[in-house]
Amino acid sequence: MIIRLCCCMILCLPFMLRAGTTPIPIHFIFVVGSQPLQFDTLLYENERHQSYSLSMVKFYVSAIRLHAEGNSDVTSEKFFLVDASDSASTSITLNRIPIGTYRSISFTLGVDSAHNCSGLQEGALDPIRGMFWAWNTGYIFLKIEGTAPASPSPGHVVELHVGGFRQPTNNIARIELPIVEDPVRGIYIQVDVGAILGSLDLSKQFSLTTPATASVVTASYPSAVHTILGSRR
């Protein structure tokens, strides 16, 4: 892998040295453990041998930053709502990125407190998108919904709604991942939903929909979100 990476770097070197900009695509790839994510049809199993199916995986990505080797970092101020069921939303393109060497990418999984507090927002943050708590004003950063026979709720529903930007339960997560191949070819970020539901006890943790109860979900991000090689998809 390292050799491949070096080859890649060497091959790309002439392009990188040339002044100018390039678009950089970011692709989110959804899996559940070793299986691809399929809504409603597949039954998955968590570490407690509780089976579950998924019907929704959505989250906000914002403040994307590319950390450069040598020159300065590049930041995007845009908000993106990534919805695993909508392929148009799972690929984000950062335009006009200065050509250079980038060692890592970081982003906020969630919405910063300023945008939670400053009233009406448009576009990806329009409350009509359903990622908004009306009773405790603020954005739902991540929504995972499905069903599990172990869930005692009507319809055996499982709902994970992660939000909350105030202390003591601030669920805004900053994630930094290494860039493992030339970013011009695309940055592939794998989201393993299985790692998020993996350690939950779905007979008790079937409805995590307040800032305090959902922080257990935020804690699972490091094991769930990784960069992968595009060819490994």
Place this chain on the structure above:
Amino acid sequence: MRLPFLLAALLTVCLFVYATPDENPYLRIDAKDVALKLPKRFGTPTYDLRSNPVSINGFLLGRALFYDPILSQDSSTSCASCHQRFAAFGHVDHTLSHGINGRIGTRNVPAIQNEIWNTSFMWDGGVTHMDLQPIAPITNPNEMDETLVRVIAKLSTSTKYKPLFRAAFRSEAVTTERVLKALSQFVALMISSDSRYDRMLDARVAFTEQEERGLVSFRRRCVTCHREPLFTDRSFRNNGIGIDTALRDVGRYAITNVASDSFKFKVPSLRNVERTYPYMHDGRFRTLQAVLNHYARGAYRGANADAALRTTTGMSGQEQKDIIAFLLTLTDSSFTYDRRFLDPNVR
């Protein structure tokens, strides 16, 4: 022959124009009606009026929406169902909020007045911006139980709203932002600042002896939390009434998850308090006398009952009556009978 015919035609046109509701001078809204008159003593509004300046057509759209049950799931319940003009936009004589299909919520309907000076909304302060406030009752299952997606879809296909949106925002497009900003323009004008108390401050009327005694007692006993001139310090406090064992409402704690916020609720304004009964977050007291009894008794329940309650303990019967006499001076009939806020569908 021709002249009488022309005259008759002219008369018919005149009558028709006169009968058109908007031409009724009492109901017509003109630029003067939507000009914000900000009372100096209230200070600078918290709400950024430059981000959403009030216009005639924005106000008219907001008013149409406020009074329209189309915002609820089964088109039965409007904002005005629970926010009544004559009750300073509270829900008179209703302990808890009501919703579609006879559903009942968990808290007493708060009044809507002087909201552009407010810093957070709802009894627990869970809503942080005036523009976002209407989303809560629209989507609450116990209230209007509707989704924003469906609200936008219904309004987009309504022939009634096309011209209203075009007039207010220069195009027919219905967006969340436009709906909420129009409602904010309507609510922004709900300013109550012409009570007997305000007129007394402006030396336009004099208080009676009892009202004067009530004001002195109020300033000694109550003003820590009910700060003049808005009669709230906008803080969250546990006023010692104890938990309602059926509702088990933890108040501010549900928002902050901070233990010391348990059973704290927002200090409500006392303006128009005569008309906003019943009282407290769960509407448990039906009369002002019952409220005063509670504060005078001094037997406060709950570990974090507010320290300021010490100042209300031990009020005499006479003092309570005087304070009530003063509270009645906060009734503002210019506000509760303001023709601008009349239901536009009832003409």
